[in-house]
Amino acid sequence: MDIPEIDVDELYQRFTAGTPLVDVREPDEFAGTRVPGARSIPLGEVPARVAEIPTEGQVMLICGKGGRSMAAAGFLRSQGFDVVNVLGGTEAWxxxxxPVESGPAT
Structure with a gap:
């Protein structure tokens, strides 16, 4: 199954319009630098925390470079979610x- 991908320019447009963004990096990576307002759900926790991901509308997924978020996207798509992967991840952002923010997730 093909997972749609967007670049960071499209991410900016969609995120400012209210499309949810889930960052699947580890907590220490998330605390270092992230897209402001992104929700942290590390890749290994996605199956257990799937109820925290919005089921209405599309969800964007991001990681460091795009690999882990693509893995999460494949899993979530198999569960019926409408997801897109962010090409180049946080590094491209x-x-x-x-804009970026840092510090522990709240």
């Missing part, structure tokens, strides 16, 4: 000059 930072390189694009978009």
């Amino acid at each position: 930072v390189a694009g000059g978009f």
Whole structure:
């Protein structure tokens, strides 16, 4: 099954319009640098925390470079979620000059 992918410019447009973003990196990575307002659900916890992911509308998934979020996208798609993967992940977001935040997840 093909998972749709978007670039960070599209991520910015969709996120500012209210599309939810789930960051599947580990907590220490998430605390370092992240897209402001992203929700942290580490890849290994996605199956156990699937109830925390919105079922209405599309959900965007991000990680460091795009690999882990693609794995999460495959799992979530198999569970009936409408998901897209962010190409280049957080590294591309930072390189694009978009806003970031850091610190522990709240």
